Amino acid sequence: MEIFDLTIHELHEKLKAKEVSSVEATRAMLDRIEAVDSQVNAYITVTPEQALVEAEEADRRIAAGDIASLTGIPVGLKDIFVTKGIRTTCGSRILENFVPPYDGTAVAKLKEQGAVIVGKLNQDEFAMGSSNESSYFGPCRNPWDLSCTPGGSSGGSAAAIAARTATATLGTDTGGSIRQPASHCGCVGLKPTYGRVSRYGVIAYASSLDQVGPLTRDVTDSALLLGAVAGYDPMDSTSVNTPVPDYVAGLGSGVKGMKIGLPKQYFIEGLDPDVKRAMDEAIALYKSLGAEIREVSLPNTEYAVATYYIIATAEASANLARYDGVRFGHRAENARGLAQMYAKSRAEGFGSEVKRRIMLGTYALSSGYYDAYYVKAQKVRTLIQQDFLNAFKEVDVLLTPIAPTPAFKIAEKLEDPLQMYLSDIFTIPVNLAGTCGISVPAGFSAAGLPIGLQLVGKPFGEQDILTAAYSFEKETQWHLKKAPL
Amino acid sequence: MGANMKYQVVIGLEVHTQLTTNTKIFCGCSTRFGAEPNSQTCPVCLGFPGALPVLNQQVVEYAIRAGLATNCSITQRNVFARKNYFYPDLPKGYQISQFDLPICQHGHLDIEVEGETKRIGITRIHMEEDAGKLVHADIPGVDDSCVDLNRACTPLLEIVSEPDMRSPDEAIAYLKKLHQIVMYLGICDGNLEEGSFRCDANVSLMPVGSTVFGTRAELKNINSFKFIKQAIEYEIERQAEILDDGGKVVQETRLFDPNTGTTRSMRGKEEAHDYRYFPDPDLVPVIISDDWIEKVRGGLPELPEAKRARFMSDLGLPEYDAEVLVASRELAQYFEDAFALFPQAKTVSNWVMGEVTRALNDDNNRSIAECPVTSALLADLLKLMEKGTISGKIAKTVFDEMYKTGNAPEKIVEEKGLVQVSDTGAIEAMIDEVLEKNPGQVAEYRGGKETLFGFFVGQVMRASKGKANPAVVNEMLLKKLQG
Numbered sequence: 001m002e003i004f005d006l007t008i009h010e011l012h013e014k015l016k017a018k019e020v021s022s023v024e025a026t027r028a029m030l031d032r033i034e035a036v037d038s039q040v041n042a043y044i045t046v047t048p049e050q051a052l053v054e055a056e057e058a059d060r061r062i063a064a065g066d067i068a069s070l071t072g073i074p075v076g077l078k079d080i081f082v083t084k085g086i087r088t089t090c091g092s093r094i095l096e097n098f099v100p101p102y103d104g105t106a107v108a109k110l111k112e113q114g115a116v117i118v119g120k121l122n123q124d125e126f127a128m129g130s131s132n133e134s135s136y137f138g139p140c141r142n143p144w145d146l147s148c149t150p151g152g153s154s155g156g157s158a159a160a161i162a163a164r165t166a167t168a169t170l171g172t173d174t175g176g177s178i179r180q181p182a183s184h185c186g187c188v189g190l191k192p193t194y195g196r197v198s199r200y201g202v203i204a205y206a207s208s209l210d211q212v213g214p215l216t217r218d219v220t221d222s223a224l225l226l227g228a229v230a231g232y233d234p235m236d237s238t239s240v241n242t243p244v245p246d247y248v249a250g251l252g253s254g255v256k257g258m259k260i261g262l263p264k265q266y267f268i269e270g271l272d273p274d275v276k277r278a279m280d281e282a283i284a285l286y287k288s289l290g291a292e293i294r295e296v297s298l299p300n301t302e303y304a305v306a307t308y309y310i311i312a313t314a315e316a317s318a319n320l321a322r323y324d325g326v327r328f329g330h331r332a333e334n335a336r337g338l339a340q341m342y343a344k345s346r347a348e349g350f351g352s353e354v355k356r357r358i359m360l361g362t363y364a365l366s367s368g369y370y371d372a373y374y375v376k377a378q379k380v381r382t383l384i385q386q387d388f389l390n391a392f393k394e395v396d397v398l399l400t401p402i403a404p405t406p407a408f409k410i411a412e413k414l415e416d417p418l419q420m421y422l423s424d425i426f427t428i429p430v431n432l433a434g435t436c437g438i439s440v441p442a443g444f445s446a447a448g449l450p451i452g453l454q455l456v457g458k459p460f461g462e463q464d465i466l467t468a469a470y471s472f473e474k475e476t477q478w479h480l481k482k483a484p485l
Numbered sequence: 486m487g488a489n490m491k492y493q494v495v496i497g498l499e500v501h502t503q504l505t506t507n508t509k510i511f512c513g514c515s516t517r518f519g520a521e522p523n524s525q526t527c528p529v530c531l532g533f534p535g536a537l538p539v540l541n542q543q544v545v546e547y548a549i550r551a552g553l554a555t556n557c558s559i560t561q562r563n564v565f566a567r568k569n570y571f572y573p574d575l576p577k578g579y580q581i582s583q584f585d586l587p588i589c590q591h592g593h594l595d596i597e598v599e600g601e602t603k604r605i606g607i608t609r610i611h612m613e614e615d616a617g618k619l620v621h622a623d624i625p626g627v628d629d630s631c632v633d634l635n636r637a638c639t640p641l642l643e644i645v646s647e648p649d650m651r652s653p654d655e656a657i658a659y660l661k662k663l664h665q666i667v668m669y670l671g672i673c674d675g676n677l678e679e680g681s682f683r684c685d686a687n688v689s690l691m692p693v694g695s696t697v698f699g700t701r702a703e704l705k706n707i708n709s710f711k712f713i714k715q716a717i718e719y720e721i722e723r724q725a726e727i728l729d730d731g732g733k734v735v736q737e738t739r740l741f742d743p744n745t746g747t748t749r750s751m752r753g754k755e756e757a758h759d760y761r762y763f764p765d766p767d768l769v770p771v772i773i774s775d776d777w778i779e780k781v782r783g784g785l786p787e788l789p790e791a792k793r794a795r796f797m798s799d800l801g802l803p804e805y806d807a808e809v810l811v812a813s814r815e816l817a818q819y820f821e822d823a824f825a826l827f828p829q830a831k832t833v834s835n836w837v838m839g840e841v842t843r844a845l846n847d848d849n850n851r852s853i854a855e856c857p858v859t860s861a862l863l864a865d866l867l868k869l870m871e872k873g874t875i876s877g878k879i880a881k882t883v884f885d886e887m888y889k890t891g892n893a894p895e896k897i898v899e900e901k902g903l904v905q906v907s908d909t910g911a912i913e914a915m916i917d918e919v920l921e922k923n924p925g926q927v928a929e930y931r932g933g934k935e936t937l938f939g940f941f942v943g944q945v946m947r948a949s950k951g952k953a954n955p956a957v958v959n960e961m962l963l964k965k966l967q968g
């Protein structure tokens with residue numbers, strides 16, 4: 001097995017036993033990026049010099065007996081995380097040459113633990129998209145089938161795991177943008193409860209929905225990486241001050257007696273047959289492991305996508321106002337006067353999906369429409385939250401598909417934004433409810449594309465979904481399959 | 486202004502007070518005025534990608550203070566909103582403010598104009614962040630503008646009145662009262678020139694007897710009481726002329742030009758903004774408990790109105806004195822500190838309003854806080870006077886010396902030999918000498934011209950270089966002249 005094939009916990013053991021050094025592991029990863037990333041385009045920026053310096057430092061720490069779970073581990077970051085001194089683009093031309101003066105909290109926590117950052121990963125522009133095709137830096141490709149998208153918006157983060165070009169990565173999930181690409185790329189992706197991980201230093205798309213989470217090769221790594229970045233942050237007033245459990249320690253408790261709910265609105269006609277089959281098999285497996293399966297109802301599910309596109313775009317329209325060409329980022333040349341400088345800089349700097357969403361959000365907030373759209377959407381959001389809380393009175397976790405279909409072809413849905421928006425139909429409600437969800441590999445389509453399974457937990461119920469996911473992973477081994485690259 | 490006969494002016498004021506917190510409202514940067522441009526900034530107040538605001542609790546406390554002092558009710562669940570507009574000194578492209586649920590509502594202040602008390606309603610007080618500042622480079626051939634974001638994200642309270650004022654004088658009385666209160670509360674330094682206390686005025690006219698307000702113009706960012714009065718007066722004339730000519734006042738924002746004393750249009754209604762307010766998802770609602778409100782209430786200082794009443798009723802000061810002394814919290818405090826050590830209110834008041842104020846005015850309008858004669862030193866001086874060690878006249882000389890040197894009065898009196906002469910022997914000798922030198926006047930006095938008594942006192946005091954105890958001089962002189 002190559003070093004770049006190892007999980008965090010496997011590499012950690014080897015580093016600890018001094019069988020391999022962090023510099024060796026980092027070099028192996030950089031070589032792998034060199035070898036395959038031109039096909040995948042998972043990376044926007046690779047940082048070899050910096051990574052090797054960090055790896056040397058990690059080796060010194062290890063030699064001194066100071067090794068944490070992430071010390072010396074090569075990780076990649078979605079290019080939405082601001083990184084001090086490293087170009088951070090958010091997949092946009094408007095930030096093409098933006099070098100932030102600070103590290104966000106999640107990045108600072110990784111660095112404290114000694115993680116080695118190998119580069120910044122491709123994404124849909126400002127995290128807007130479900131296919132990674134709206135990146136200014138070109139589409140990222142699915143390592144399982146290079147003609148397919150990896151999903152979005154954390155497509156680069158998922159593809160890097162599948163392509164073995166990072167041991168683990170961080171992404172963000174606003175409407176499914178960790179879980180959906182994880183599903184399409186056959187890795188484990190977790191969206192924590194809103195407030196579990198600080199958003200400080202994460203470029204905002206929709207502030208009330210965005211949440212940072214890990215993309216990893218297996219569930220153990222997911223638990224490890226979540227534990228490393230979770231926790232209260234005084235720099236983010238929406239982060240929540242509750243203790244962070246030792247997620248890894250709780251993985252082995254099993255699902256015997258666990259009540260798993262199947263929301264009937266998620267198992268409808270039209271679900272891709274391969275996805276349907278994978279779900280059925282998973283349900284049967286959970287039954288055989290002693291879990292209790294129940295049907296539950298989330299009656300307001302049908303309104304989730306519409307609600308999401310109002311709230312997310314409204315927030316985005318404000319969040320993206322700072323990209324005006326005045327202080328940083330792209331500034332149009334030859335603009336006459338201030339208003340034209342704003343207009344030209346933004347027209348040139350933003351891609352069409354971003355513009356579409358800014359306009360949607362601006363419209364939803366404008367006077368005369370605010371009550372009909374934004375206020376109404378907030379009310380529906382409360383109903384959706386209530387649906388989940390009601391369901392969790394009956395069951396411990398929910399089991400659903402991640403996406404209606406496996407990964408689709410590049411350009412297949414580009415001309416039809418509505419069709420694209422529907423690909424997040426099973427993940428969006430979790431963001432609206434503010435609770436947690438995980439995507440675990442659950443099989444493959446006839447065409448050989450990965451299919452993921454979603455487990456949704458109660459607010460701050462990350463341990464429940466990790467434990468359930470771990471039981472499944474142990475029995476199925478889907479996560480050990482390698483992309484043909 | 487003949488216009489006043491025909492039209493009734495309606496004035497509402499919006500005051501922005503910059504709070505004296507050490508750090509900004511949503512980040513830890515300093516709020517100090519006058520620092521090197523952009524030296525007091527961080528990713529948060531620069532609006533950098535990924536940065537998030539975190540509320541400074543002190544701002545909430547200051548807002549509660551302001552609300553309680555202006556008789557407002559305090560909103561217990563507070564939500565911050567984003568007010569969206571583009572401006573180069575607004576780093577995030579929106580301003581974090583409060584919208585439909587301001588922290589304070591439904592208050593009032595009582596003002597006095599021409600001896601009459603009038604109640605002015607306060608619609609709301611809300612918390613918000615300030616924007617930065619555009620600096621237009623003054624270099625020939627360079628038309629670039631620079632942005633200084635030191636002020637961005639400093640905390641403001643916007644205090645909005647009801648349109649209850651009916652004259653420029655009422656507007657000024659209200660503003661001065663508000664200014665005095667925020668200074669007393671210690672939440673604003675009240676510096677108008679630096680923009681810590683600035684005012685927008687909404688002015689409209691309606692025919693006398695009407696109850697329907699006319700179209701208003703908004704006068705923006707005026708930074709002195711004098712200019713506010715001028716701007717409103719000009720605006721009344723301007724609008725009256727338009728109405729007289731049968732025209733219509735347009736709703737617009739106008740700027741006051743201090744050089745010409747006139748206002749001019751800044752932007753019209755057609756450019757009116759749709760701010761697209763919505764709750765800021767980066768900030769959780771602030772919940773203000775009853776306990777918190779009561780704690781703030783318990784810590785409120787005595788406000789000028791109450792202090793003035795107490796000075797009159799408890800200390801027996803005349804209304805005029807009480808009014809002057811409470812004009813600023815520091816002056817009132819100085820008076821009270823001196824009074825505590827020398828409990829003769831009127832004497833202390835006379836000295837504070839007289840010598841102390843005069844000396845400070847002569848010294849480039851120094852503030853009372855910087856007065857070299859501390860309240861304790863003043864009390865010492867008054868004690869010396871009371872004991873008869875020095876006369877009232879000498880005391881003034883000693884005061885000037887104290888102001889110059891900061892020395893204790895005892896020391897000055899001793900060093901300069903200013904001790905009052907009460908020794909009857911010495912005084913008698915001086916009296917005898919004066920009487921001897923002025924036999925004519927003595928004869929006139931004794932012949933019934935008693936008004937000459939003052940002349941003799943003066944002569945004796947002069948002979949003693951002012952040091953003779955006037956009471957002793959009076960007594961002995963009377964005896965001698967009669968004897």
Ligand SMILES: [Zn+2]
Binds near residue numbers: 509513
């Ligand atoms: Zn700051």
